[in-house]
Amino acid sequence: MDSSIKLLLVLLISFELAFVQSIVVNILVIVLGMSYLLVKKVKLQKLLLLIIIPIIPVASTWSSFYVNGTGDFIHSAWLLSSRIYAYIILGGIFSFTTSINDLLSSLEQNWHVPSKFVYGTLGAFNFAPRVRNSMLQIKTAALMRGEVLHVWSPQIFFKAILLSLRWSDNLSRAMQSHGYAENNVRTHYRKQRIPAWNWVLFITIFGVFQFIVLKKLP
Amino acid sequence: MDKLAINDLTFSYTKDSDPVLDNLNLTIKNNTFNLLFGSSGSGKSTLMQIITGLVRTNLPNLGSGTILINGQSIETWTPKQFVQEVALLFQNPREQFSMSSVEDEFVFTLENIGMLPSKIDSSIRSALERVKMLDFRNRDIDGLSGGELQKISLAITLAMDSNFIILDEPFANVDSSSRKELILLLKELQIQDGKTILIADHDLSGYDHVYDNIFHLYHHQIAALPHPEKTLAYFQSDKDEFHFQIPAENQPGVLHFADFSLDAGSKVLLDQIQLEIPTGYRILLTGDNGTGKSTLFNAISHLHPYKGVLTYKNKEVQKYKTTKLSKEVSLIFQDAQIQFLKMTVSEEIELSLKHARFSEIWSPEFITKNLSLLNLIGFENHIVYQLSGGQKKKLQILEMLMLGNPLVLMDEPLAGLDIESVIQVLDMIKKVCELQKQSLIMISHQLVGTKNFFNYHLELKDKNLYFSERLDDGLFD
Numbered sequence: 001m002d003s004s005i006k007l008l009l010v011l012l013i014s015f016e017l018a019f020v021q022s023i024v025v026n027i028l029v030i031v032l033g034m035s036y037l038l039v040k041k042v043k044l045q046k047l048l049l050l051i052i053i054p055i056i057p058v059a060s061t062w063s064s065f066y067v068n069g070t071g072d073f074i075h076s077a078w079l080l081s082s083r084i085y086a087y088i089i090l091g092g093i094f095s096f097t098t099s100i101n102d103l104l105s106s107l108e109q110n111w112h113v114p115s116k117f118v119y120g121t122l123g124a125f126n127f128a129p130r131v132r133n134s135m136l137q138i139k140t141a142a143l144m145r146g147e148v149l150h151v152w153s154p155q156i157f158f159k160a161i162l163l164s165l166r167w168s169d170n171l172s173r174a175m176q177s178h179g180y181a182e183n184n185v186r187t188h189y190r191k192q193r194i195p196a197w198n199w200v201l202f203i204t205i206f207g208v209f210q211f212i213v214l215k216k217l218p
Numbered sequence: 219m220d221k222l223a224i225n226d227l228t229f230s231y232t233k234d235s236d237p238v239l240d241n242l243n244l245t246i247k248n249n250t251f252n253l254l255f256g257s258s259g260s261g262k263s264t265l266m267q268i269i270t271g272l273v274r275t276n277l278p279n280l281g282s283g284t285i286l287i288n289g290q291s292i293e294t295w296t297p298k299q300f301v302q303e304v305a306l307l308f309q310n311p312r313e314q315f316s317m318s319s320v321e322d323e324f325v326f327t328l329e330n331i332g333m334l335p336s337k338i339d340s341s342i343r344s345a346l347e348r349v350k351m352l353d354f355r356n357r358d359i360d361g362l363s364g365g366e367l368q369k370i371s372l373a374i375t376l377a378m379d380s381n382f383i384i385l386d387e388p389f390a391n392v393d394s395s396s397r398k399e400l401i402l403l404l405k406e407l408q409i410q411d412g413k414t415i416l417i418a419d420h421d422l423s424g425y426d427h428v429y430d431n432i433f434h435l436y437h438h439q440i441a442a443l444p445h446p447e448k449t450l451a452y453f454q455s456d457k458d459e460f461h462f463q464i465p466a467e468n469q470p471g472v473l474h475f476a477d478f479s480l481d482a483g484s485k486v487l488l489d490q491i492q493l494e495i496p497t498g499y500r501i502l503l504t505g506d507n508g509t510g511k512s513t514l515f516n517a518i519s520h521l522h523p524y525k526g527v528l529t530y531k532n533k534e535v536q537k538y539k540t541t542k543l544s545k546e547v548s549l550i551f552q553d554a555q556i557q558f559l560k561m562t563v564s565e566e567i568e569l570s571l572k573h574a575r576f577s578e579i580w581s582p583e584f585i586t587k588n589l590s591l592l593n594l595i596g597f598e599n600h601i602v603y604q605l606s607g608g609q610k611k612k613l614q615i616l617e618m619l620m621l622g623n624p625l626v627l628m629d630e631p632l633a634g635l636d637i638e639s640v641i642q643v644l645d646m647i648k649k650v651c652e653l654q655k656q657s658l659i660m661i662s663h664q665l666v667g668t669k670n671f672f673n674y675h676l677e678l679k680d681k682n683l684y685f686s687e688r689l690d691d692g693l694f695d
Contacts, residue, residue, distance in 0.1 A: 177272065179327055181330075189328070
């Protein structure tokens with residue numbers, strides 16, 4: 001499925017989930033989502049992390065409703081904690097099975113998102129691995145001058161801001177030197193068309209979801 | 219017809235600052251090989267960015283004059299028009315790539331100039347083939363060396379079909395064998411493909427049989443170099459001029475290596491090294507790009523893990539606390555700016571004075587003397603980030619030497635400095651190191667002007683590190 005359609009579907013379902021008062025619907029989303037991830041052969045280790053990491057916020061949500069809740073507090077406790085997991089699985093579906101490159105080029109070609117935004121974001125993503133390394137370098141460089149910089153030292157932020165200003169300047173020069181301009185008409189080597197079956201699938205899944213929601217399951 | 223004609227070009231970066239270029243005139247003929255020579259900070263980069271449209275001169279009050287490429291005024295050109303007529307290769311090739319792989323960068327570029335998708339594949343293939351880099355099509359940018367990246371950059375200009383190729387200090391991050399190869403490739407592109415070439419370089423070695431014109435950028439203007447042969451000859455260093463002693467045994471040592479190994483990822487850089495580095499000398503460290511010279515410096519200063527024994531003053535380096543070690547070993551980073559912590563030159567000097575081991579040496583007179591040796595007098599209240607590349611480097615070296623740490627490691631401190639500055643800097647390093655009894659190890663590809671500066675020469679080759687009498691052939695050929 002095209003990544004932009006997938007994003008749209010995930011966003012719509014998440015938005016609707018916020019208003020649905022049904023534990024069963026949440027569990028359905030979790031089970032179906034997990035099976036999709038398994039079919040897509042996402043590594044088991046990643047799936048386990050997806051379940052383990054949110055345990056603390058889920059448990060605390062559950063217990064705060066259980067202890068302090070009023071009305072049907074047991075239902076609320078299970079509803080809210082299962083909803084967190086449903087959101088996490090939906091997020092996992094999007095982030096584990098699409099690439100940022102595909103999403104951005106689909107947004108550019110199918111949804112006419114400005115290329116400035118698309119390539120700016122892509123460029124920034126390509127810079128990301130250098131950030132960690134640069135922070136270590138900034139700290140060591142200062143240490144070599146006899147000064148210890150801590151995470152809270154204003155100087156470390158100043159240096160980081162200077163560095164990112166330089167990077168943003170470099171990136172725009174780099175893009176311009178390879179012919180990029182905001183209002184250029186660009187061609188597309190790798191076409192990202194949205195096939196018709198994507199829309200059919202999108203409408204089917206979303207339709208079936210409405211049907212389930214309207215059933216007013218507990 | 220002239221490829222490029224510049225008439226009375228004047229340009230300054232801000233309304234109130236002095237012009238970087240002042241009434242400059244330059245004509246370059248079609249299909250010629252041209253060199254632009256000038257010291258660091260003379261405005262070479264600015265001129266090249268103006269010609270390629272990265273800096274616009276038609277902003278009110280900042281610039282005046284006319285620039286014609288192929289007889290057309292560039293004033294209203296769009297970035298797409300620029301790259302199809304004139305391409306620029308950056309000093310640091312890593313900064314010219316915005317995508318993460320070679321193919322993606324090609325595709326991005328060719329889509330920008332509106333090439334038909336059906337032609338993109340063959341265009342990438344033939345451009346890479348022309349520079350003999352076809353195997354690199356699917357490689358990630360991150361894993362490539364400076365020389366490889368410059369060849370890819372060159373291939374991109376071929377794919378864009380720009381007829382005029384401008385290179386801004388293109389060899390600053392390239393080792394000498396790749397430098398030679400690239401110069402020959404550029405000459406071939408001029409002769410066989412009819413390209414016009416303009417290279418800005420502060421180092422004229424290796425150009426003696428290839429150039430048509432040398433222009434000198436000096437005092438904001440361009441003049442033909444009066445005696446090009448003389449100037450060129452100055453840069454043709456003879457490797458036989460360099461002859462080093464091998465240190466005598468049983469001297470007191472500053473660093474001691476035993477079964478020392480170093481690797482980067484899966485690549486072994488150094489294997490089972492046994493070596494004693496004597497204390498109190500100036501030592502040159504050479505080796506091809508990517509052999510692990512900088513990683514060795516990082517290992518000595520806690521920035522990279524190592525295996526085996528490495529002792530500094532008879533104590534294992536890994537057993538030092540990092541803060542303690544930083545008071546013994548100074549690492550002078552290649553990027554000068556990263557080492558600045560204050561805003562102005564005098565504040566920077568003050569900070570170093572605070573941590574100076576031999577503060578009695580650094581009297582105001584002695585500091586002034588060194589600042590004037592480095593031509594930094596009058597810049598005391600300047601913002602450090604606004605100094606030129608060469609000035610930043612000189613200030614960084616001075617303030618790091620002021621700390622007086624017994625061992626100083628310098629990573630390519632001379633890259634990008636013009637010959638005058640190299641001589642000033644070496645002179646200062648020598649005096650200061652002798653005064654404070656410091657040991658120095660310096661990585662440097664740039665050896666012009668370093669004669670009689672170094673006591674010994676360490677060579678890193680084939681995963682081995684050893685003292686050597688001569689320079690490796692590859693360095694000068």
